[in-house]
Amino acid sequence: MKRVITYGTFDLLHYGHINLLKRAKSLGDYLVVVLSSDEFNWEKKQKKCYFSYDQRKLLLESIRYVDIVIPEISWDQKREDVHKYNIDTFVMGDDWKGKFDFLKEEGVEVTYLPRTPEISTTQIKKDLKQR
Numbered sequence: 001m002k003r004v005i006t007y008g009t010f011d012l013l014h015y016g017h018i019n020l021l022k023r024a025k026s027l028g029d030y031l032v033v034v035l036s037s038d039e040f041n042w043e044k045k046q047k048k049c050y051f052s053y054d055q056r057k058l059l060l061e062s063i064r065y066v067d068i069v070i071p072e073i074s075w076d077q078k079r080e081d082v083h084k085y086n087i088d089t090f091v092m093g094d095d096w097k098g099k100f101d102f103l104k105e106e107g108v109e110v111t112y113l114p115r116t117p118e119i120s121t122t123q124i125k126k127d128l129k130q131r
């Protein structure tokens with residue numbers, strides 16, 4: 001059983017997120033999604049999520065590629081998470097390329113996947129404002 005992990009806010013869930021989750025799951029048999037809490041997202045982006053943690057968790061749990069959703073409350077939990085969940089592969093979009101290579105020291109394969117072009121939560125918000 002190959003176990004994969006990925007992290008994110010996944011606010012205003014869109015097809016770019018789904019593409020990432022689909023490809024992440026294809027790298028193993030079990031996908032752990034570590035979902036940024038409302039507070040941690042503020043720390044990360046100084047922006048409020050549109051959907052609350054519980055709403056974003058419900059959306060993610062309904063996705064066929066996702067096996068479990070757990071909270072992300074700090075930048076520093078990744079080393080612990082990969083051991084706690086017996087992770088084989090860590091996956092992120094390539095906007096994070098290189099940022100989490102330290103996880104290789106924990107015996108974890110680190111993979112950055114190309115982002116889906118032209119879609120982002122920021123872009124969606126911008127487009128909606130102009131309508």
Ligand code: C2G
Nearest residue numbers: 007008009010011016017020092093094115116119
């Ligand atoms: N993503 C993507 N293509 C897009 C948009 C997002 O592949 N068009 C990917 C991102 O690269 C990321 C995941 O979808 O791997 C979730 O994106 P966000 O919710 O924006 O997550 P982020 O804020 O990057 O959080 O500790 C790590 C952070 O929690 C990552």
